[in-house]
Structures are given as structure tokens and as C-alpha cells.
Amino acid sequence: MKPNLLETLLKNISEKLCESYPTVHDELVGISSRLEELYAKIDIGEDDVRIIGICEMGGIGKTTLARVAYTQMSSHFEGKSFPADVRDISKKLGLISLQKQLLSQILSDECFSFFNVYEGNVIINHRLSNKRVLIVLNDVDNLQNLKCLVGRRDDVYKPTTLNDNDAIRLFNLKAFGCEEVPKEDFIELVEHVVGYAGGLPLALEVLGSFLCDRDASQWRSAIERLQRDSNKEIIERLQISFDGLEEMEKNIFLDIACFFNGEEKDFVMKVLNGCEFFLDIGIDVLIKKSLLTVNKYNQLRMHDLLQEMGKKLLEKNLLMNLENVTDCGREEMSTMC
Template identity: 65%
Template sequence: MKDLYLKINIGENDVRIIGICGMGGIGKTTLARLVYNQMSHHFESKSFIADIREVSDKCGLVSLQKQFLSEIFHDECFNFFNVLEGSDIISHMLSRKKVLVVLDDVDNIQHLKCLVGRHDWFGLGSRIIVTTRDEHLLQSCQIDDVYKATTLNLEDALQLFNLKAFQSDTIPKDDFIELSNQVVNYADGLPLALEVFGSFLCGRDATQWRSAIERLKRDSNKEILNKLRISFDGLVEREKNIFLDVACFFNGEKKDFVMKILEGCEFFPDIGIDVLVKKSLIKVDNNNQRLWMHALLQEMGRKIVQEKYVDDLGKRCRLWKEIDIHHILTKNTTTEMIEGIIINSKVTEMIESTTIDNKRESSWMLNLSADIFLKMKKLSLLKVLCLSNCDNLKYLSNELRLLDWKGCPLRSLPSSFQPDNLVALLLPYSCIEQLWKGNRPLNKLKMMNLEGSQNLIKTPDFTTALNLEVLIL
């Protein structure tokens, strides 16, 4: 809060427009309301316009302008019918008035243009605070400074949760200590989640808490996910695909690597990643090395994928959940709609536990049939992160951009496979002797890793691999 007050700096006799940005549910409106309540007595007039995105969609910009003016001039009636006229009235009537204005949940530059077009629309000493999820929107306007709201640290998160769950900021006793920590860890510092969970659990006993926490692991809280989804719904299709790929496959991965794959998918990640960062949907760590997504945003993204085909797992475009992959592999219900799949050791454990009289072996081995990927014609991302066995794979999609299969048991890739679209071929410690016979087009290939593949007798012809950046043999 101290940094925000320093940016607002009501002691200076100038006009300042300050932005507060961050992901949904992080507390932007709460911060703005707190500032508004504490500072409003320093100003001649004040206005707090809440839910601007929603009000604008339902009632239009002129209605917003009338609401704004009515809150400043209580005894006046305003009759105008177009935005330009409203803007003229605002600039004329407020140019000599010291006001405090909060514009909450702005998602369109037109909101700012029609309500706070320029600094000289307001009298000296005025302060305008804008809350938004979109940092780029603030950068596009004459914003003087931006305060980036962050998630709460563990201590503050626990204090907020306790206030809601126990109506006290003191540490709970007995069973509730561990249960509270579980909920706080799940919320991952997001104030909205802490408040919703705390209010729901307030007054319930420990048994009910345990039941609620187990249910939460399976069925996410709709109120929270719907709030987070607002930003996703405002994306264009390619940006949505980038978000979903990060949520399902690439959270925590190196940015440079992910950018290469997404570029191969023709998602234009240079601009797409920037849009997601500016909309507070993903972050890039301080060293610009890895992409990071809040746990609840990741859960929201994965929920979007799951909800499209609730009962038909084979029709989902992305598969990462062990129980779902276990189902399609054992029931052979794959379809051509699958575009990405990640198979890890937990899938192997589930398959082994159902095929060997529930007796688990010390070394898990995933047995893949020769035609396991035959129906996956659109498969572009394949990651196999477990020990596997496959004697003679018949088919791999020519749409593959990423093939990541450590310890791949194949001696060669399927003869029908054409790596025209392949960006990254990662087969370390594999049984590969020769990737394929003859020359294959490698125009998009940027990374190849065959480290530790001791059976390798011949490398491919790299004549067409003009974009190759990383080669590990």
C-alpha cells in the first residue's frame, strides 16, 4: 500500500492518473476502494464508478458519462445523447474542480477516452485511479504511473483467510491449523479465493472442512473460475490457444523453448505472449527464463478444455490428466481431435495397478501398441515422460511440432512420418539407431537432442535443417 500512496502523492498540486493492474481476484478494486475512502476528504468532489466493463456492455458509454457527472454534481440533471457531447461537458465542468475519481474494471480504451480524456479536463490536485487487468491498455493512454497488484505472501494470506473463516486474525487451534494451511496453499495468495473459501468454511466443523477440501480438489469453485475467465474470454483465438497450451503443458517451462514450439504452431507467440503478460494471465520470471501461470489460472484453463467434451475424453484437444490418459489408452478411444498429450509415470502406475492384480512392480513400464497414435491425425505436441515399450510404432502425425520422448524404445521413427513441421525432436537416451531412411525435410527444426542414444549409427541429413539452433548428440 505504501508504494501506491507514493504514486498517488496527494501532496502535489498536479493532475495524476494512476493505474492499478493485476489478474482477476487479486484485490485491485479493494485497494482502490481503500484509497478512495481514506483520501476522499482531501477533494472537492468524488466519484467511484464500479464494474465499468459490465456497465458499459449493458448500458453504453453515454450512460457511464451521465453516472460520472451525476456523482460529481448531485443536484444537476444531464440530458445528452452522444459520447462527444458528454466528453465536452465533462472537460468543461471539471476543468477547475479538484476531484478524486476511481474507474473500476476498465477493459477498453474508449472507457478512458470518454471519461478522463486528458489531464486538463480536471482541476489541479485531481487524482484519477484506474483499475484494469490489462497493463497494455494503461500504456496506451496518458497514465502517469502504474501500481502492479501482487498475490499475498503466506503470512498475509493466512491472516486474511482466518478473518473470513474464524472472524479473527489469530491462528486457529487443533485440527484447523493443518486444514487452514491446505486451503491457503491452494489459494496461492489470491485474495478472492481466500475470501470465498474462508466465508464458505466459516462456522463448519473439521469433518466438513475435510470434505469441502477434497471436493475442491475435484470440482473447482465456480465463482472464482468465472471471475478469472473474464480475461480469457477477451482474447483472440490464437492467444487462447497459447494460454491453453501453457496451462496444459508448458507452465514453468523455459520461455525460449516454448516460444519456438508455439511459433511452429503458427500462434505468433512474440505478440501473443506479450498480450497474455499484459493481461496478467501469465508471467515471465525475473531472469526472463521461464513462463509462470498462477495455479488457479492454470486450473481455469484446464477446466475450459475439460468442459468442451465432458464425457468423451478422446475428443478433447489436450490431454494431461493421468486418469483421462489411462482411460483412452486402455479403452482405445483416441480420436483425430487430440492435438496435445503428455504421458507421465503416474499413468504407467495406474495401468500397471489394473493389469497385474493390483501388484506394483519396482520399475514401471508403459506398453504402447503399434497403432496407439494412428487416429491422432492432428497431434502436434507429444511428451512421453516415463519408461515405455513399443516394438514397432506404425504412425506418428505429420503435424507434430514437439516430440519429447526420453528413453524412446523405437529403433527408428515410423516410415510414413514426415517431419516437415517438427520444431523440437527430443529423444535423449533412446534406442534409436536411425531416425529414418533417406532425406526428410527439416525446414522448421530448431532443436534436436539424441544425447545418450548409444545405438545411434547414423544421423539424418541436416542439409535442409537451415533453422537448426541446438544439436545434442
């Protein structure tokens, strides 16, 4: 079969499959294009096993995208499972609990009893190998957990931040309950807040909801406050990925956030290699955790809100260290007295 004919055939199949899914709710701004891109990677028409990771920075809408895809696709499968909060459950209850949950959701008429992860993995492979099943694992931060539940991933889908038009639409829906700015004196204020959010859906929703039903003077006050102090809810969500890093990787992230965002990668490697940070592996980890990117000019880049979070964390650490030094000085003076 000629390459062009094959591409056309595959495109037609993908379009037919997408047509069979329900329409997405209007409030989920920008999700339709993301779903199309995700379904193209999943390739639902194939009979083999497909394991796709949705990876990006916190707040970009990974869970929302996964839930919508799961809802739309589930009718095409014999069994389905959506274990949520994999990271927390695996830490609190262990992987065996997650394996049993997965099996119980798909094979609801059966009861499973096993006492180690390896045995659970064997049962999952044996019982599900001949079934057409859909499994979505939410909030996985450990590839070993993924391997023990479903296997190694084949591909990765990385959703992007919203474009300017979609960002404004989402923010307006949260702030005004409609897609257009109702009053002219809010237009410039909206542009300012949307620019601050940088296309991140979480930030747009949090800030839009916060500013809803407030007058223009309150908006100006809120914007001035944002310039001095970050929104706590946004920063806490972004910090989850940072907290999962090893200490050395945290230091690399903070250095880049505070001093090297936008700098050429080779230059940063040269400057920081003297600190024994093992930059090659450290930067690779940050990229895989979606905390850092390398653009086509070989520059290290991170989202403005991630950079802001890094600066706040470093400031907090410096203040804590200063307090510790002060406390030690007081204790020493008390001893001398």
C-alpha cells in the same frame, strides 16, 4: 536541491498525507502496505492530473483497494465520482451513459444533455479541468473506455498476492472469526487450504467462509474435493478476464496453462510459432490482462488457480467437441439407415 534531500522531503510529505487518512478496518488484511504503495504512485500533493491503473488478476482485491482509497482520499477533493461496473454498463447502456453519470456525480446541481461520446469527452475536459476531482473507474477492460472518460493512464500499480502470514490471518478470520487457529488439529488443514489459495484474497475468503463452523472431518472431505474439482465461485471470478480475450489469445492461454507454465519464454515461442498464434502480441496481451507474468529468468508463469482454471476449460472444450463428434456420428448413421 540535492537528490537525497529531495527524496527525504517527498517521503515526509507522503507520510504526512498517509497520516491524514482514517485507519483501515482490521479485516482488510494486508491492505495498509498496498495503500502506501498506491498513494506513493498517486502523489496526492501534486497539482497536475494523475491517472493510475490498478491492474492484476481477478480476485486479488483491486476493487476493495480502490474503494478504501476512494473513501480515504475523497475529502481532499472538490468533487468525486466512482462509476462501478464500467465494463457491464458500457456494453449495456453505452459510454455516453457513463460520461453523464460521471458528470452528474461531480456537478450534481447541473443537468447534461449530449448525444455522442466525443461531445461528452469535450464537456468532461472543459468542466473538470479547473477542479480538483477524484474519479475511480471500477472494472475497466477497454483502454478506449478509459480514454473517453478520463484520458490515458500515467502509471500502473500491480498489487501482489498476500504473503504467508497475511494469507493465514485472512483465512483464519473467515474460517474461525479470529487470527489464530483455535484447535491444534486444524493447523495442518489450514496450511493445506492456504497453500492451495496461493495468497489470492478471493480464494482465501471463499474457502474460509465455506469451512466456517465445520469439523475437521468435513475439512478433510472439502480438501479432497478441491483436489478433484475446483471451487466454482473462485473459477467463475477468475474466468471473467479469460472471457474478454480474443479467440487466438484464449488458445495461447490454454496452451501455456496446460503445457508450458514455468517454461522459458523463448522455448515456448519457438514451439508455438508454428501454430500461427502471433505469440509476440498474444503473450503481451496476456501479461497486460494480468493472466501471465515473465519472471527474472524469462520464464512464463501464471498463478496456480489460473492454471487450474485453464485446464478445466480445456477439459470442458474437449468434452464438448467429443459430444459434437458423437452427435454427428449418430446423425450420419440415422441417415444411412
